[in-house]
Amino acid sequence: MENDDRVDEYLKRIEVNRPKDVSDEEYLAQLHVGHLTHIPFETFDLIDIKQLNIEQDQIFRKLVQEKRGGVCCEMNGLFAFILQNFNYKIELIPCGVYATETESYSDLYTHIAMRITTKNGTKYLCDVGFSMDPLTPLYFQTDCVQYALNGFYQIIKSEDQLYYQLRNGCLKNKNDQFSLTSSSLETSIVDIDPERIAWRMSYRFPIDFDQKTLTLDDYKFKCPSIVHSPDIILNHQSICHIHTYQPTVGAYSLNGKKYSEWIFEDGHAIRKSAPSSIDDKEVEKLLQEKFNLNIERKIELVDSLI
Structure with missing residues (x-):
C-alpha cells in the first residue's frame, strides 16, 4: 500500500494519470516525458551543501514531496522505482560521460542510464537524468538514427567493440529541414543520412553491462566523488535544466549565471532567447516560474569554479 501511495504522489507531481487503455510502450513514453517536463535536472545541493544521498526514501522525499530536482542517480533512481511498480523490467547501466574539452570519457558509474523491457519484449534506453536527455525513450537498437522529438539520437558501437x-545532434545546415509524418508521443526510427547531422557524444557503457545485475546501492560508492571530485562539473557549476513538450518542444536552461531558452523544430535546436545573466534577486522567481522549484534556502548561482 505504501508503494501505491508513493506512485500516486509521483504521478500527481508529473501530471500523468495511471495507465488506462494504453500499451506499455505508450505509458512508458508518457512517464518519461512527464518526468522530464516536471522535475528538473539540478545541481544545487552538490555545490552549496555538498550533499548527495541516494537512499530511496531520501530521493522520493526530495524530488516528489519537496518538489526539487536532482542529478542522474537521483532522477533515474526514482524513475526506476516507479517503473518497477508498473512491472517493467529495469536494468541499471553504469556509464562514463564524454568530455568535449579532453575528448575522453569519465570513469564508469559517473552516470546511470536504464534499459527498460516492456511486457512484449521491446527494449528501450531510458534516461531522465542527463539534462540532454532524449525526450522520449530510445529503442535499444544500434546503427539506426532515431528522432526523439527533441533531436536525433544514435546508439553505436565503439571501434574496439567494447562499448x-x-x-545526439541536430541538422548541420540551418536551411536543411526534417519533419515527421507522425505526431505521436514516441521515438521514430528515421531514414536520414547521418552526415546531415552535427553529432556530439553523450556517454558510453559496456556492451556486456547486462552480465551483472546492479541496484542503486551499487552506485553509493561513487557519491563522494560526484560531490567532491574536481573532474566532475556537477559539483562546481550551477546547472538547472528542464524540458518542455506542449505547446512547443524545447528546454529552459541555467548554466552558471546564464539563462537561455530553446525550441526544437524541424530537426533544429533553435535558441529562443540569447543567454542572459541572472542576478541573485532574480533566481528565486526564475526557479519558480520556469523550473517548478520552490527552494527554501537562498540559492546563489555559481559559474564554474575550475
Whole structure:
C-alpha cells in the first residue's frame, strides 16, 4: 500500500494519470516525458551543501514531496522505482560521460542510464537524468538514427567493440529541414543520412553491462566523488535544466549565471532567447516560474569554479 501511495504522489507531481487503455510502450513514453517536463535536472545541493544521498526514501522525499530536482542517480533512481511498480523490467547501466574539452570519457558509474523491457519484449534506453536527455525513450537498437522529438539520437558501437556509445545532434545546415509524418508521443526510427547531422557524444557503457545485475546501492560508492571530485562539473557549476513538450518542444536552461531558452523544430535546436545573466534577486522567481522549484534556502548561482 505504501508503494501505491508513493506512485500516486509521483504521478500527481508529473501530471500523468495511471495507465488506462494504453500499451506499455505508450505509458512508458508518457512517464518519461512527464518526468522530464516536471522535475528538473539540478545541481544545487552538490555545490552549496555538498550533499548527495541516494537512499530511496531520501530521493522520493526530495524530488516528489519537496518538489526539487536532482542529478542522474537521483532522477533515474526514482524513475526506476516507479517503473518497477508498473512491472517493467529495469536494468541499471553504469556509464562514463564524454568530455568535449579532453575528448575522453569519465570513469564508469559517473552516470546511470536504464534499459527498460516492456511486457512484449521491446527494449528501450531510458534516461531522465542527463539534462540532454532524449525526450522520449530510445529503442535499444544500434546503427539506426532515431528522432526523439527533441533531436536525433544514435546508439553505436565503439571501434574496439567494447562499448555502446550514445550520441545526439541536430541538422548541420540551418536551411536543411526534417519533419515527421507522425505526431505521436514516441521515438521514430528515421531514414536520414547521418552526415546531415552535427553529432556530439553523450556517454558510453559496456556492451556486456547486462552480465551483472546492479541496484542503486551499487552506485553509493561513487557519491563522494560526484560531490567532491574536481573532474566532475556537477559539483562546481550551477546547472538547472528542464524540458518542455506542449505547446512547443524545447528546454529552459541555467548554466552558471546564464539563462537561455530553446525550441526544437524541424530537426533544429533553435535558441529562443540569447543567454542572459541572472542576478541573485532574480533566481528565486526564475526557479519558480520556469523550473517548478520552490527552494527554501537562498540559492546563489555559481559559474564554474575550475
